[in-house]
Amino acid sequence: xxxxxxxxxxxxxxxxxxxxxxxxxxxxxxxxxxxxxxxxxxxxxxxxxxxxxxxxxxxxxxxxxxxxxxxxxxxxxxxxxxxxxxxxxxxxxxxxxxxxxxxxxxxxxxxxxxxxxxxxxxxxxxxxxxxxxxxxxxxxxxxxxxxxxxxxxxxxxxxxxxxxxxxxxxxxxxxxxxxxxxxxxxxxxxxxxxxxxxxxxxxxxxxxxxxxxxxxxxxxxxxxxxxxxxxxxxxxxxxxxxxxxxxxxxxxxxxxxxxxxxxxxxxxxxxxxxxxxxxxxxxxxxxxxxxxxxxxxxxxxxxxxxxxxxxxxxxxxxxxxxxxxxxxxxxxxxxxxxxxxxxxxxxxxxxxxxxxxxxxxxxxxxxxxxxxxxxxxxxxxxxxxxxxxxxxxxxxxxxxxxxxxxxxxxxxxxxxxxxxxxxxxxxxxxxxxxxxxxx
Amino acid sequence: xxxxxxxxxxxxxxxxxxxxxxxxxxxxxxxxxxxxxxxxxxxxxxxxxxxxxxxxxxxxxxxxxxxxxxxxxxxxxxxxxxxxxxxxxxxxxxxxxxxxxxxxxxxxxxxxxxxxxxxxxxxxxxxxxxxxxxxxxxxxxxxxxxxxxxxxxxxxxxxxxxxxxxxxxxxxxxxxxxxxxxxxxxxxxxxxxxxxxxxxxxxxxxxxxxxxxxxxxxxxxxxxxxxxxxxxxxxxxxxxxxxxxxxxxxxxxxxxxxxxxxxxxxxxxxxxxxxxxxxxxxxxxxxxxxxxxxxxxxxxxxxxxxxxxxxxxxxxxxxxxxxxxxxxxxxxxxxxxxxxxxxxxxxxxxxxxxxxxxxxxxxxxxxxxxxxxxxxxxxxxxxxxxxxxxxxxxxxxxxxxxxxxxxxxxxxxxxxxxxxxxxxxxxxxxxxxxxxxxx
Numbered sequence: 067x068x069x070x071x072x073x074x075x076x077x078x079x080x081x082x083x084x085x086x087x088x089x090x091x092x093x094x095x096x097x098x099x100x101x102x103x104x105x106x107x108x109x110x111x112x113x114x115x116x117x118x119x120x121x122x123x124x125x126x127x128x129x130x131x132x133x134x135x136x137x138x139x140x141x142x143x144x145x146x147x148x149x150x151x152x153x154x155x156x157x158x159x160x161x162x163x164x165x166x167x168x169x170x171x172x173x174x175x176x177x178x179x180x181x182x183x184x185x186x187x188x189x190x191x192x193x194x195x196x197x198x199x200x201x202x203x204x205x206x207x208x209x210x211x212x213x214x215x216x217x218x219x220x221x222x223x224x225x226x227x228x229x230x231x232x233x234x235x236x237x238x239x240x241x242x243x244x245x246x247x248x249x250x251x252x253x254x255x256x257x258x259x260x261x262x263x264x265x266x267x268x269x270x271x272x273x274x275x276x277x278x279x280x281x282x283x284x285x286x287x288x289x290x291x292x293x294x295x296x297x298x299x300x301x302x303x304x305x306x307x308x309x310x311x312x313x314x315x316x317x318x319x320x321x322x323x324x325x326x327x328x329x330x331x332x333x334x335x336x337x338x339x340x341x342x343x344x345x346x347x348x349x350x351x352x353x354x355x356x357x358x359x360x361x362x363x364x365x366x367x368x369x370x371x372x373x374x375x376x377x378x379x380x381x382x383x384x385x386x387x388x389x390x391x392x393x394x395x396x397x398x399x400x401x402x403x404x405x406x407x408x409x410x411x412x413x414x415x416x417x418x419x420x421x422x423x424x425x426x427x428x429x430x431x432x433x434x435x436x437x438x439x440x441x442x443x444x445x446x447x448x449x450x451x452x453x454x455x456x457x458x459x460x461x462x463x464x465x466x467x468x469x470x471x472x473x474x475x476x477x478x479x480x481x482x483x484x485x486x487x488x489x490x491x492x493x494x495x496x497x498x499x500x501x502x503x504x505x
Numbered sequence: 506x507x508x509x510x511x512x513x514x515x516x517x518x519x520x521x522x523x524x525x526x527x528x529x530x531x532x533x534x535x536x537x538x539x540x541x542x543x544x545x546x547x548x549x550x551x552x553x554x555x556x557x558x559x560x561x562x563x564x565x566x567x568x569x570x571x572x573x574x575x576x577x578x579x580x581x582x583x584x585x586x587x588x589x590x591x592x593x594x595x596x597x598x599x600x601x602x603x604x605x606x607x608x609x610x611x612x613x614x615x616x617x618x619x620x621x622x623x624x625x626x627x628x629x630x631x632x633x634x635x636x637x638x639x640x641x642x643x644x645x646x647x648x649x650x651x652x653x654x655x656x657x658x659x660x661x662x663x664x665x666x667x668x669x670x671x672x673x674x675x676x677x678x679x680x681x682x683x684x685x686x687x688x689x690x691x692x693x694x695x696x697x698x699x700x701x702x703x704x705x706x707x708x709x710x711x712x713x714x715x716x717x718x719x720x721x722x723x724x725x726x727x728x729x730x731x732x733x734x735x736x737x738x739x740x741x742x743x744x745x746x747x748x749x750x751x752x753x754x755x756x757x758x759x760x761x762x763x764x765x766x767x768x769x770x771x772x773x774x775x776x777x778x779x780x781x782x783x784x785x786x787x788x789x790x791x792x793x794x795x796x797x798x799x800x801x802x803x804x805x806x807x808x809x810x811x812x813x814x815x816x817x818x819x820x821x822x823x824x825x826x827x828x829x830x831x832x833x834x835x836x837x838x839x840x841x842x843x844x845x846x847x848x849x850x851x852x853x854x855x856x857x858x859x860x861x862x863x864x865x866x867x868x869x870x871x872x873x874x875x876x877x878x879x880x881x882x883x884x885x886x887x888x889x890x891x892x893x894x895x896x897x898x899x900x901x902x903x904x905x906x907x908x909x910x911x912x913x914x915x916x917x918x919x920x921x922x923x924x925x926x927x928x929x930x931x932x933x934x935x936x937x938x939x940x941x942x943x944x
Contacts, residue, residue: 080885091804095662095804099662099664101664102664102729103661105729105842105843105846106657106661106729106838106842107661108836108838108843191528204659210804210805210806210808212654212655212658212659212660213806215651215654215655215658215659216651216654216655216659218545219651219654219826219829219830219835220643220651220655220823220826221822222542222545222546222653222825222826222829223534223538223542223821223822223825223826223828223829224538224822225538225541225729230757233919269646288542290544290545306642312822348787348790348791348811351787351788351790363822364816365530365534365649365819365821365822365825366649366813366819366822367649367812367813367819368812368813368817369649369650369810369811369812369813370809370810370811370812371808371809371810371811372787372808372809372810372811373805373806373808373809374805374806374807374808375805378807379804379805382662382804383660383662383663383804384659384804386661386804387658387659387660387661387662389659390658390661390662394836394837395834396658396835396836396837397547397834397835398831398833398835399545399547402545403544404544404547433621445867469532471678499624
C-alpha cells in the first residue's frame with residue numbers, strides 16, 4: 067500500500083501564466099495561507115516564475131522573488147518549474163500551445179480554461195497520460211465549488227445518471243434581477259455590464275456557450291466519456307422576457323439557465339437552455355451569481371453542491387486545491403478514468419427529447435388567432451395543458467401576449483409547430499420557447 | 506513530482522468488520538460496480554475477508570469467496586488484509602480495539618464510526634501517522650455527502666470560519682413531519698420508529714448526541730484542532746412542540762436541529778441545538794432525512810452541500826470513496842494536517858454566546874403573569890422584541906402559551922432568567938428555549 071503521508075519537505079515549484087484577476091488571486095492566496103497550506107499539503111507550494119505581457123501593469127498581489135517570462139512558453143523551458151498554471155484563457159492560441167508544450171515536457175498542468183478543455187480535453191488527457199503528467203482543472207467548472215473532485219473521487223462508487231447545473235453566474239444574476247425587479251433582459255444586461263458581472267461582449271455568457279463548455283467537461287467526468295462539446299444543444303437567455311418571468315412567478319415556476327446531461331436509452335443528452343423549474347425545488351433558490359450542481363448517483367441518490375462560481379478568490383481557491391493535490395502527491399485521472407478508456411459519447415438526438423414546453427407568442431389581438439395556433443399544435447400532435455392571454459387592450463389589432471403550456475411533446479414536433487406558428491400572419495414575433503424541467 | 510497514475514494492477518485487499526446494512530451495502534456496491542471502480546481507482550478493490558458474529562443470518566448481499574472471521578480482530582492478523590473497514594460501531598469495545606490493532610499493525614483503516622472518532626479521533630490519527638497507515642472516515646459525517654473530502658482537499662486553500670450542518674436525518678425527518686402535519690413530537694417519533702427512521706432507543710439521535718459526534722469530527726477537520734467532543738454544547742429536540750413549529754411558520758422561520766462550529770474571538774464555539782432559521786435561507790429547505798453542510802471559507806465564501814446523510818447505499822458510497830482513494834494511492838491526513846500539528850481546541854464558553862432567543866412559556870391565564878415574566882427579563886438586561894399569547898380561553902386560570910422573542914442577549918443572562926421564570930407560580934412548565942440563528 068502507498069505510504070500515507072508526504073515525506074518530502076521540498077516545495078512544489080509552480081509557474082503561473084496569466085496574471086489577470088484569477089492569477090493575482092492565486093498569488094495572493096498562496097502568499098497569505100503559505101504556512102497553513104504547507105501543513106495541509108505536506109510541503110510548501112512556491113511560485114518560482116510567472117508570465118504576463120505587461121510587467122508594469124498594477125496588480126492586486128504581493129511582490130515575489132520569481133522569474134518573469136514575457137512569453138508564457140518559457141515557463142515550460144524554465145527548468146525549475148514543475149507545474150504550469152494556465153490562466154490565459156481561450157481554446158486556441160497561446161493557452162493551448164502552453165498546455166500542450168507543458169504536458170509534452172512531462173510537467174504538471176493546472177488550468178481554469180473550460181473552453182480549451184471543452185474543445186481539446188480528451189486529447190490533452192491522452193497527452194498527460196503518455197507523459198505521466200497530471201492535468202487538473204477544478205477551477206474550470208463552477209468556480210470555487212469542488213464539484214470535479216466530488217464527482218471524480220467523492221462519488222467514485224456511483225454510476226452517475228444525471229447532472230443538472232447552474233453553471234453561468236452572469237446568466238443567473240440577470241435572470242434573478244429580472245425576477246426581483248420585473249425589468250427586461252436588455253436593461254438588466256446593461257446594468258450587469260456596468261457592475262462588471264457581464265463582459266462588454268456578453269455572447270459567451272448570455273448565449274449559453276460558457277455553460278456549455280463547462281457542461282461538456284462535467285459530462286465527460288461524470289459519464290467517463292470523451293469530451294464532446296459539439297453534441298451539446300445550446301440556447302441562451304436573450305429571448306427570455308419580463309412577461310415570461312411574470313408568468314413563471316404566477317404559475318409557481320422560476321426561470322433558470324440550466325445545463326443538463328442525462329443518460330437516456332438513446333444515449334447521453336447534453337443541453338443548455340432556459341428552463342422553468344418548480345419554485346419549491348432547491349435549485350430554484352440558487353440566486354444571483356451563485357452556481358450549483360446537482361448530481362444523481364445510483365448509490366448516493368441526489369446530491370447538490372452550491373457556491374460561488376466565479377470571481378478572483380473562489381477561482382483561486384479551486385486552482386490552489388489542484389496544486390495542493392499535486393503537492394501532496396495525490397493521483398488523479400483528468401476525466402475520472404484513464405484517457406484511453408474514455409468512451410466516445412453516444413449523443414441522444416435533441417430532436418427526440420420529450421418534455422413539456424412553455425410557449426409565448428406576441429399576437430395581434432383579433433378573432434381567430436388562437437384557433438390558428440391551436441390548429442397548428444393539433445396537427446403536430448401537441449396537446450395544450452393551459453393557455454393564458456395577457457395585456458388585452460380596448461382596441462382591436464393591438465399586440466398581446468399569449469402563453470401556452472403543452473403536455474409532453476417531442477422536440478422535433480415542437481420545432482415544426484414553432485416554424486409554422488411563426489409564419490401565421492397574426493403572430494408578430496418569433497415564438498419564444500422555454501422547456502419545463504421537472505427536476 | 507509524484508507520477509500521476511497508479512501502475513499496479515494488483516487489487517487492494519480489504520477486510521470488512523460488521524455486516525449490518527452498511528457492510529452489506531459496501532459488499533453490494535463493490536460487487537456491482539467492480540469494473541467501473543477498477544478503471545476509476547486504477548486497480549480493483551477486493552474483499553478478501555469479512556467478520557460478523559452470525560454467519561447464517563440472512564443478508565442482502567452477494568456471496569463471495571472471502572474468509573470468514575468470527576472475531577473481527579482476526580482481520581488484523583489475516584496477512585492478506587491490507588485495509589480494515591470497521592462498521593461495527595460504538596466508541597469503545599470491539600470497534601475501538603479493532604481500529605487500534607489495525608493501525609498498530611500498519612494496516613489502513615476505513616470507518617464510519619463517528620462515536621469512536623469523536624472520543625478518540627486525535628489519538629487514532631497519531632497512531633495512524635506513527636505507522637504511516639491511512640485512516641479515513643468519509644462515511645462518519647453526513648453519509649453520502651463527500652463533505653470531509655470537500656473540506657480537507659477541495660477547500661484546502663481556505664481558512665474556514667464557520668460550519669453549519671444538518672447532521673442528523675432522524676431529527677430532520679421528525680421536525681419536517683411536525684411542520685408538515687402539525688403533529689407533536691411524541692406522535693411523530695413513534696411513527697418514525699415504526700418506519701425505521703428512528704431507533705427503539707432514540708436518545709442518540711433526538712438528544713443531539715449523534716449530531717454532536719459528527720460536529721466534533723467536522724470541527725477538527727475544518728479548524729485543524731484536536732477532536733474535542735466534550736466542548737460541544739448539546740441540546741436535542743424533545744422540547745420542541747407543535748406550538749413552537751406553528752409560531753415559527755407564522756413568523757417566517759423554520760426549526761432545524763443545527764450543528765454549528767464557529768471561530769470567535771473567544772475561541773471555537775461548538776454547539777448542537779434546535780434553531781429557528783429564516784424560511785428563505787437554503788438550509789431551511791433541507792427537509793426529511795436529508796443532511797446538509799454549509800461551510801464558510803475566507804477565499805471561497807459560503808458553500809453548501811446537500812444529500813442523503815444515512816442509509817445503506819449512501820453510506821456505502823462514502824466508504825467506497827475512501828477505499829478508492831487508498832487504492833489509487835491518494836494520500837491524506839485524517840484531520841487535514843499531520844496529527845502532531847493539531848492544536849488543542851480553545852473552546853469558547855457557551856455562557857458568553859450572544860444571540861436572539863425564542864422563549865415559549867405555558868402559563869396560567871391570569872392578570873400579572875406577563876408583568877412578572879417581563880420583570881425577570883428586565884432584571885437580567887434582556888429586552889423583548891415581540892410577544893405573542895395564544896390559546897386564550899374563556900375561563901381564567903386555564904393554561905395558555907406565551908411566545909417571546911428577545912433582542913440579542915448573553916447565554917448566561919438568559920439561563921439565569923429561565924431559572925427564575927421557571928420558579929414563577931403562574932408558569933406551569935419549564936420554559937422552552939430555541940435560539941434564533943441568523944445564517
